[in-house]
Amino acid sequence: MSLDQVVVVGVSAAGLTAAETLRREGYTDRLVLVDGDQRPPYDRPPLSKQLLRGEWEEEKLTLRPPAALEGLDAEWRLGVRAERLDLAAGRLALADGSDIAFDGLVVATGVRPRALPFAVGRPGVHMLRTIEDALALRREVVPGAAVVVVGAGFLGTEAASVAAELGCRVTVIDPLELPLQRQLGPRIGQRVARLHRDHGVQLLCGRGVADVRETDGRVSGVVLDDGAEVAADVLLVAIGAEPVTDWLRGSGLTIDDGVQCDEFCQAAPGVVAAGDVASWLHPTLGRLRLEHRMNATEQGMAAARTLLGKRTPFAPVPYFWSDQYDVRIQVYGRPTAADFTAVEGSLDEGPFAAVQRDASGRTTAVAGWNMPRQLRALRQALVEQQAVRC
Structure with missing residues (x-):
């Protein structure tokens, strides 16, 4: 054509x-x-x-x-x-x-970004997609501010880590029991939860948000689904896209x-x-x-x-990463909410490299915690396995 x-x-x-x-x-x-x-x-x-x-x-x-x-x-x-x-x-x-x-x-x-309908447009409520969004949030994430993050996926936990490092009082709210549980399973989710708690972040997992409170025309708190309230000077909505x-x-x-x-x-x-x-x-x-x-x-x-007519099936090994505090989490493959198994180090402390396998024992994803060199070797196994299946 x-x-x-x-x-x-x-x-x-x-x-x-x-x-x-x-x-x-x-x-x-x-x-x-x-x-x-x-x-x-x-x-x-x-x-x-x-x-x-x-x-x-x-x-x-x-x-x-x-x-x-x-x-x-x-x-x-x-x-x-x-x-x-x-x-x-x-x-x-x-x-x-x-x-x-x-x-x-x-x-x-x-x-x-997906919005919380009852929070849209309220002063002090933010979403994060553009440079303007990030700059507006940066102006308000100041030492001592009460920052509430709704959503404990990658965006929410990354922003929470930055706010905590800047001296904010940070609370993260998510309906799942652990941060990143959907993406990385419960064992790594527990490790991420401990990482944030060690940096002073309050995690309210297994909870939902029902409403937003305002005082003098600005967000002042978040109402949880059980009626409890959490003080907030700044609210970041990070519930997916x-x-x-x-x-x-x-x-x-x-x-x-x-x-x-x-x-x-x-x-x-x-x-x-x-x-x-x-x-x-x-x-x-x-x-x-x-x-x-x-x-x-x-x-x-x-x-x-x-x-241009140069048709080749698009068959990458998916890759993503997340930087939180002094930790880089890297993942190759297509992870599910199932657990990973460590093949080097421990999922509970220190750097680790881990694999996730399906019911037949085939490796479907590999994850690393501050272990990039070992993870690249594990990635190669995914590449070779995918080539055999093709």
Whole structure:
């Protein structure tokens, strides 16, 4: 299929990498990059760590220097959202009233944070997705502040660790019994809970949030599902995210927990998806949608190549990491809520490397706690095992 005009919607890690790959692989025609954020593409993992802590300023998050972005020879449409897709006509309507024709489309609109409906818009209540979000939260995470974090997943626990290190009084609330239980199972969840308690964080796990209290027009507390109240000067809502697909309603694409794609990241003829918004058929792991930084880059490249007719099944070994206090947690594979088993060190203290196996004894994921070298060796076993299954 001839491509005269390619539009990339969403220009964070996945969309930018897709655009770069198109140019690198020989696409020379018109390229239009659309994003609702007014800023040039920037990295998001540091928002809850280095930027929130004040170690980095916003300029350091920029993914590419200006000269590299200019070198893409693209038309940039920043600060304007995609409003509607007409797949049959090959046209994209934008929020400013304009529209763009295309014969190749990359969908990379990512995710947005899930909100607590009764907390939206209240002063002192924050969510964390953009640089502006992180800077607003940073201004309020000051020594002595009572910071309540709703959600004990990776984002919530990372932000809680930063707030505790900055001298805040931190409380984390989550309906599950342990932090990161859904992602890493109970044994590692217990270790993460102890890590936070050792740094003075109060964990209220197995609890829900029913309401938010205000005093003088600002959040002052959180009401739990049992009626108890927790004082709060600052409230961070970190209860997960949802794919940004509202602009695709009625487009003809299949939307179900993201944009449904085949194993080549293709959602329809001439349309591919990449990054957090893409739900694709992994050749060995089944249907996946990953909100991981490394996946965004790798899938952006794979999707661009598919658009150019260079179709190869996208079959990565998933990888993600989390930095909390002086600990780096790294995971390869597709973990479940089952327990890991240590193969070096102990899950209870000190560094460790651990594996998770399915009922047949096959390794499905490996996890490390400050043990990167050993984890790379375990990852290789996952790579070889996946190659055999393919």
